[in-house]
Amino acid sequence: MRQSSDLASRAKTPASILAVLALIGVCVLFFFLGKWQWDRTQDILDAERAATFAAVSVAEIQQPMNSKDFGRSVSAVGKFIDQDQVRIGSRFSPDSISGDWIVSAFELSSGQRVAVVRGWVPKGGSFSTPVSQVTVEGVLHPSESFYDFGGDQSGEVVVIDSQQLSELWNTELLDGFIVIQSQVPLDSGAPLFVPPTISTADVAFPLQNFFYAIQWWVFALFAVAIYIRWLVFGSKLRA
Amino acid sequence: MNKIPTALLAFRIMAWITGVVLAVASVWALYGYLFLDYGLEGGKPLLYSILWIAHGWLYFAYLIAAVNLAFLLRFPIFKTLALLLAGTIPFASFYADYVMHRYVRSLPAKELPSKEASTQ
Structure with missing residues (x-):
């Protein structure tokens, strides 16, 4: 007491x-x-779970994009916008050969647009763009804004950033971009698909x-x- | 009964174990982030992660030993905090161990505070 x-x-x-x-x-x-x-x-854990799910339509992804959707499998039905395509240099092929990545605007049937990485071509190499409707599937990535070191005096695009691409193409784009892993139908002149930069599926x-x-x-x-x-x-x- | 020598020994043991684990983990981290791709998600080996987790729990034991010693020696608050933080800075715990031993040795036997308290 x-x-x-x-x-x-x-x-x-x-x-x-x-x-x-x-x-x-x-x-x-x-x-x-x-x-x-x-x-x-x-x-x-959420990102890993989402990445192992079957692909969802990219239109269903919450905007602005949440980190739990990074690495998620997404699908889209629509067409490539031929005039809104850009080459990004010094990017690797699946065999680690330096070349160009072809980034395109992709218009969904709903009218929404999203940036997609179609794939790799040799430096300056040609490729074809289908005019008809295609179904693509790929991995959702956040914009590469962390690479932005402002070194594009020549107007050359060096990063894949939906904000920057949206200004370049003067069109609204969904957040982030898709690295395409499959395309149906696939034309013979299509760029070579590249592996996704981020992978959230097999992390410990x-x-x-x-x-x-x-x-x-x-x-x-x-x-x-x-x-x-x-x-x-x-x-x-x-x- | 004088508790200081026991507390000092416990502190020495924890300072060295925690210090060695922290030193190894820090050098490994420096190497990993500079020369390997530890900055990427999933780029770190399992053992590396376990080492850092181990440091967290060892540091907890270090805290108990350090607080015990600081109380017995009637350390003021900032000196106590410095002693506690020494377990989080690479190589600092070795120095803390050296300083604590030198300090206790410098105390005249009759001025050891816990003796005074126990012979009331």
Whole structure:
């Protein structure tokens, strides 16, 4: 009884009140750090789940694109817009030969447009574009805006970015772009399909993110434990 | 009973284990991000991830040992925080271990605070 009233009086000292405020700050901070790692874990798992699902129509993808849709299999029915095509140089073929990637606007039957990577051709090489309706399937990618180092003085397009392409072609585009993996019907002059740059299907379980989430929360509890020990230790000293 | 030598030994053990794991993981990370593609999703080997997770839990044990020692020595708050943070900076825990030993040795036997507290 004496000890508990002593503890209470010690908890009311200015130093102790400051310590409680710091403790609350630490707990809130650690909670959110843990939650951030937890959300990363969930995003990676969601993306993996989505990538293993059967292809969904690209029109069904939420706009603006969410990270859980990165790497997702999508399909589209419509046609390539012949005049809205661009070559992106210094890109690799499946056999690692440097050449051009052909990026085109693709118009869905609904009228919406999306950027697609049709595939690879040798540097400056020719290719054909079907005029009739085709069905394509591919992997959804976020815009490559992280590559943007502003080195396109010549007006040359170096990154695949839906925003930039939308300005270039003066047309509305859906977020991100599709790297085509199959096309029906396929004409003989079509560019060679390239493997997707990102793959979310076969990634390992995000162990690090998962455990970091738990560790942050354990550290928050530990901070509370230290505070209590500090109070008890101090009151024992006075006794 | 004087608890300081035991607390000091526990701290030394944790400082070295945590320190070695952190040093290996840090050098590995530096190498991986500079020369291999660890920056990409799924680019890291399993053992690497396990090492970092292990550091997290070892650091937890380090915290317990460090807080215990800091309380016994009546360290002020910022000195205590510095001691706790030493477990997160590569190679800092080895230095912390050296400093703590030097500090405890410099204490006159009768001034060891926990002795004073236990002989009330």
